[in-house]
Amino acid sequence: MPIYTPTSVREATEIFAENPEAMLLAGGTDFMVEVNFNHRKPSSVINLARVNELKSWHLDTQTSVIRIGATVPFSQFESSEFEQLSPALSHAARTVGSPQIRNTASIGGNLGTCSPAGDSLPVLFALDAQIEIASLQGTRSLSIHDFMLGPKRNALSVGEIVAAITIPVASGFQDYAKVGVRNAMVISIASACFALQDNQCRIALGSVGPTIIRCNEAEKFLQDYITQSSPPDLETIREFSRLAAVAAQPIDDHRSTATYRRHAIEVLARRLAMRSFSL
Amino acid sequence: MSNEHYSLHINGTDHQVQDAWIGESLLYVLRERLGLPGAKGACEQGECGSCTVYLDGQPVCSCLVMAASVTECQIATVEGLRPDGGLTDVQESFLSEGAVQCGFCTPGLVMAVHHLLDTNPSPTELEVKEAISGNICRCTGYGRIFAAVEAVVVQRGNR
Numbered sequence: 001m002p003i004y005t006p007t008s009v010r011e012a013t014e015i016f017a018e019n020p021e022a023m024l025l026a027g028g029t030d031f032m033v034e035v036n037f038n039h040r041k042p043s044s045v046i047n048l049a050r051v052n053e054l055k056s057w058h059l060d061t062q063t064s065v066i067r068i069g070a071t072v073p074f075s076q077f078e079s080s081e082f083e084q085l086s087p088a089l090s091h092a093a094r095t096v097g098s099p100q101i102r103n104t105a106s107i108g109g110n111l112g113t114c115s116p117a118g119d120s121l122p123v124l125f126a127l128d129a130q131i132e133i134a135s136l137q138g139t140r141s142l143s144i145h146d147f148m149l150g151p152k153r154n155a156l157s158v159g160e161i162v163a164a165i166t167i168p169v170a171s172g173f174q175d176y177a178k179v180g181v182r183n184a185m186v187i188s189i190a191s192a193c194f195a196l197q198d199n200q201c202r203i204a205l206g207s208v209g210p211t212i213i214r215c216n217e218a219e220k221f222l223q224d225y226i227t228q229s230s231p232p233d234l235e236t237i238r239e240f241s242r243l244a245a246v247a248a249q250p251i252d253d254h255r256s257t258a259t260y261r262r263h264a265i266e267v268l269a270r271r272l273a274m275r276s277f278s279l
Numbered sequence: 280m281s282n283e284h285y286s287l288h289i290n291g292t293d294h295q296v297q298d299a300w301i302g303e304s305l306l307y308v309l310r311e312r313l314g315l316p317g318a319k320g321a322c323e324q325g326e327c328g329s330c331t332v333y334l335d336g337q338p339v340c341s342c343l344v345m346a347a348s349v350t351e352c353q354i355a356t357v358e359g360l361r362p363d364g365g366l367t368d369v370q371e372s373f374l375s376e377g378a379v380q381c382g383f384c385t386p387g388l389v390m391a392v393h394h395l396l397d398t399n400p401s402p403t404e405l406e407v408k409e410a411i412s413g414n415i416c417r418c419t420g421y422g423r424i425f426a427a428v429e430a431v432v433v434q435r436g437n438r
Binding site: 002003005025027028029031032033035036037040041042043044045047049050075097098099100101103104183184185 | 283301302304323324325326328331334337338339340342343344345347348349351391409410412413414415
């Protein structure tokens with residue numbers, strides 16, 4: 001059988017160890033495009049759809065950590081229950097493709113594909129997500145910052161599977177915004193996640209570099225104002241968004257230009273920060 | 280490449296698929312192997328929605344579903360909306376409101392609209408727009424489609 005349908009992570013890793021050339025299939029919305037256009041010819045596939053432990057998310061109320069199974073589709077993050085726990089991931093999920101795509105495309109797929117335009121990735125970077133990786137040797141946990149290595153490159157070794165993603169429950173304002181040619185069914189030209197987590201300012205940028213980019217200078221600049229009693233004014237936020245745009249490393253490609261992308265980041269960063277301080 | 284034999288549960292009936300390549304999409308298998316051409320193939324990359332079917336009750340792009348991976352799912356196509364061959368109220372409304380021009384996007388839109396009205400019987404215009412945001416129509420400009428959806432909402436007594 002060239003298609004394997006394991007029912008546990010353990011079984012999936014056993015099959016993967018025996019068939020290291022196999023393709024892992026989650027939602028398939030990236031993978032099948034490559035197959036349809038003859039860019040990939042899979043000889044064997046490990047279908048993760050029947051691995052129940054990968055298909056749900058759980059809230060640990062003790063630690064306020066959300067553990068998300070790798071094959072949870074984006075549509076599940078759109079629920080009001082999830083939105084209350086993680087507004088940024090919920091809003092990012094709602095910008096993915098179309099309802100049809102969100103019903104199948106999974107957060108683990110975003111990690112497997114590791115495109116800088118993956119909509120969940122700026123959120124995972126802003127929240128310092130941990131990635132749980134399973135293999136026949138056991139499980140290991142990796143920071144998202146060490147997981148994404150470059151465009152469509154990640155730290156998975158042969159035989160390893162993304163099992164889960166953990167993020168903290170939102171403890172302050174957080175949101176995600178992106179720019180594309182239309183509202184729906186669009187790959188982002190530039191995107192940003194802004195979060196005030198544990199009173200720490202975080203901003204992460206998508207589609208403007210080989211990986212998602214955290215803007216350390218901009219974060220440090222705004223942090224001084226967050227710890228003060230009076231909220232930042234508009235000019236402070238303008239300077240913050242300028243620093244965010246400086247951190248971007250955009251390129252010209254078939255979707256947009258570097259100049260426009262940097263401009264878009266400045267606008268997105270400013271809008272998100274203004275929203276956060278109700279300006 | 281490898282020969283595959285599997286069975287798909289479509290519109291309440293089991294269909295056998297033989298000698299298929301593992302990489303075949305559900306859209307391809309429906310149209311080319313099983314004689315169910317209702318779902319249309321256009322972009323083959325999930326952009327246009329003309330291939331929309333339900334997988335366990337949820338609308339998906341069948342061009343992005345690996346057919347061999349959904350042997351345990353309930354699949355529903357536009358042909359299964361009215362097994363007697365008649366038209367549903369949504370289909371009738373598309374016709375009477377002029378929401379069908381070339382017709383290529385229509386089966387996908389009909390599937391998206393049926394799912395919307397099943398889960399949200401009186402959607403706002405914004406909710407209709409979001410529900411059909413994955414279905415591209417290059418003829419109508421969408422105005423007649425919104426009118427068709429609204430007519431069904433009224434007809435069903437929900438507005």
